[in-house]
Amino acid sequence: MPGNALRYLTSLCAALLLGGCMALNTPEEASTFWELRMNNPPAANSPAAAGGLIVARVRAEANLDTTAMLYREADYEPRYYARSRWIDRPTRQLQTALIDGLEAAGTADVILRAPTQLSARYRLETELLALEHDYRGNTPHAVLRLRVQVLDQDQRSVLASRVISLREPMTASGPGAGVEAGNRALDEAIERIRTVIVQALADAE
Template structure:
């Protein structure tokens, strides 16, 4: 009888061990980036002197590295096995600096860390990024933000625009949502660049 009980205990222990995922799988969720492959062709000459890009600010619930999705209205959920490599606001900031610098829209594109007095400030807030499911197999990623161009010397807002971009996800999972997010980012950056250029040409 003792031998039988011992054998049963060993069998249960082995089954329990097989049911547990490997430690590495639990400790290392997949990480994804927001980035661009192409940058705009530079303008013939700059339209501004020093353009300061403020660190974008997120809408409530989106200032983290979680990849958000929504199945029901007003309810934010997060993928447990996938994360952003950094917060979307920080990744957007890096992309914007590179894009606007490549565009030649200003003589200098800078950040608050440089302590250079700017001629203009580009401010982005209310940023949200999430994959929204319309059914179990269909989803899209939505990127929303508000963009303002400010003249700090005149202490006035030159213009403000709400950006709301949707891109279909190629698959109903985190990877599909990320691909759609990068497509949405590319579209949003074009809108931001066009918005800024239009204001600078008419001021």
């Protein structure tokens, strides 16, 4: 009888431990992953520039070069969502979105992703300065801020340097609405970057 009781208690403990482990891994506790991507590519409305364009890797400070997703409820207090993350580092997703958008717009005759062994006359350098959901105020916003530079590698000169800052209203609170607003801001940012490049390359001719 004591042996049967011991086996019963052992089985009961194992079942409780298994149930606890399963509870820790319920879908409610799992992370949700989100994409930073272009939804509406800019239209091709200008001739492609000759000479090719290299899109460099996007730079960012360590707090932005991570899959953790930032939000802000008070000044000087950035925080990360507990269970919402980017599917890849925003810097990598931004580089892909820039290439796709600039190709769709016919910005240059050849667009290359850095690093590459191939050469091109022009180079786009981008730095991610801000990417967050801002809950200060009555309406939450997705914030996207980029510094872009267009370089002429043949002439070793900077053709253009701009800071592009966007605040897109969110339709609701929460990471999902923030990502949707952020992607709308990204569409606008790519259109503005295309305009900067086209104007800079035209002035360089």
